[in-house]
Amino acid sequence: MAHWLVKSEPDVFSWDDQKKLGAKGGPWTGVRNYGARLHLLAMKKGDRAFYYHSNDQRAVVGIVEVTKTAYPDPTDESAKFVCVDVKAKEAMPTPVTLVAIKAEPKLAGMVLVKNSRLSVQPVTDAEWALVCAMGGLKG
């Protein structure tokens, strides 16, 4: 199973908003970047992704699960981009901040550190396990 990280601006769509969608989840739309698009296309049902809040919070606040693989993004009029459906899986007992991630040498290679602007990113198994541990989850 592959792991990912998806970003959202909490002002626009937050972890709380995602949680309110419940077990059914909902579409993760709005990606307008070809690099991110490739990652969306690579997602499989059951894959998990860190849910990262940019801007004010700058922390991994939860984990979502992919419930539907990529399909055309209904919010994209050009019909070029895709979205997936995700549902909230579990919250981080302790949010893992960008500061904490940057302070951990083992995470220096994370895409989040190297290319913070990419809105959908792959996460390695080692990174996944470590961030889970830092957030108080067994992984």
Added chain:
DNA sequence: GCCAACGTTGGC
């Protein structure tokens, strides 16, 4: 609020 970094667009 500023600025650096990156991606995209459009002219040639």
Added chain:
DNA sequence: GCCAACGTTGGC
């Protein structure tokens, strides 16, 4: 197909 200009994102 290249590259400069521009717009956007996101960290600080």
